[in-house]
Amino acid sequence: MITSSAPGKIYLFGEHAVVYGENAICCAIELRTHVQAEFNDHIEINSVLGRSGLNFEKHPYVSAAIERMKEFAPVDGVKININSELPVGSGLGSSAALTVSTIQALNHLFHCGLSLEQIADLGYNVEWDVQGNASPTDTYVSTMGGVFMLPSRRKLELNDCGIVIGDTKKNSSTKKLVTNVAELKNRFPEIVTSILSTIGKITYCGEYSVCNGDYESIGKLMNINQGLLDSIGVGSLELSQLIYSARSKGAYGAKLTGAGGGGCMIALADASKTVDVSDAIKSAGGVPITTNITDKGVVVETKR
């Protein structure tokens, strides 16, 4: 039996735009998804969503991961148990953490010998299979851990910053939001393409600010990024309420993270202000989540 785990993530900048090849900066967080895999006489998948066999409705990401792994091993009989610290469908990359952790568990159970780069690439393919469109960002960061600029895969350092996450507790679906953006882009190609390209430029400026530890500039750029995410229809009333209340308590900046439409927002604040920002998020109806950025990517936890 193998147990593996992989982290979720937050976006400082660039979600959605990165699906179209623009820049994004994404950070792995300490909340993880744990996957246990063992040999069985048939395929069985167990999670908070229930029990199933290979089932693209109930367990799309695990089912797609198993299908992709069949290229490397005869994955016909396996039992998979999923436990996650990440809220599901909330912009914190639960799908990527689940996908990457599943691939790593199967990689070790069937002795496939896949490298981390191969795991990240397979994970990207799985997100593509399920969502009909995806960027390599979430799966790459979940595999490697740390902070990365995508698509260049440049590793960055973000030290001593206070990040507060606020959950609206309204789920969303990345597949649906990514499809909505694609539809808007088809309807207004020039406008939406230039918005996505501006988000890429914000990320580019953001990289400079991250490298200099210039949190004030990072915050201002996050706020501009949020305005553009709103403009392409991935914001929501609940997200805006949490974002504006975090800003009102002196956060450097605040924006949604991940696909949007619901789910989570993030605020960047001085360490002396994170408690106030957290309280403001709570008063505005959100649930603050305490976590940190981590360098720990996918790992095998136990082998028996």
Ligand SMILES: Nc1ncnc2c1ncn2[C@@H]1O[C@H](COP(=O)(O)OP(=O)(O)O)[C@@H](O)[C@H]1O
């Ligand atoms: N713990 C889990 N158990 C079962 N399925 C999960 C789990 N975590 C994530 N998933 C799968 O990932 C989907 C959510 O992924 P997505 O829409 O990309 O949102 P996000 O990645 O932001 O959480 C769920 O609908 C489910 O199919």
Ligand SMILES: C[C@@](O)(CCOP(=O)(O)O)CC(=O)O
């Ligand atoms: C919207 C997007 O940029 C990020 C989605 O993140 P999440 O699934 O909401 O955690 C899609 C992608 O990069 O594949």
Ligand SMILES: [Mg+2]
């Ligand atoms: Mg996802």
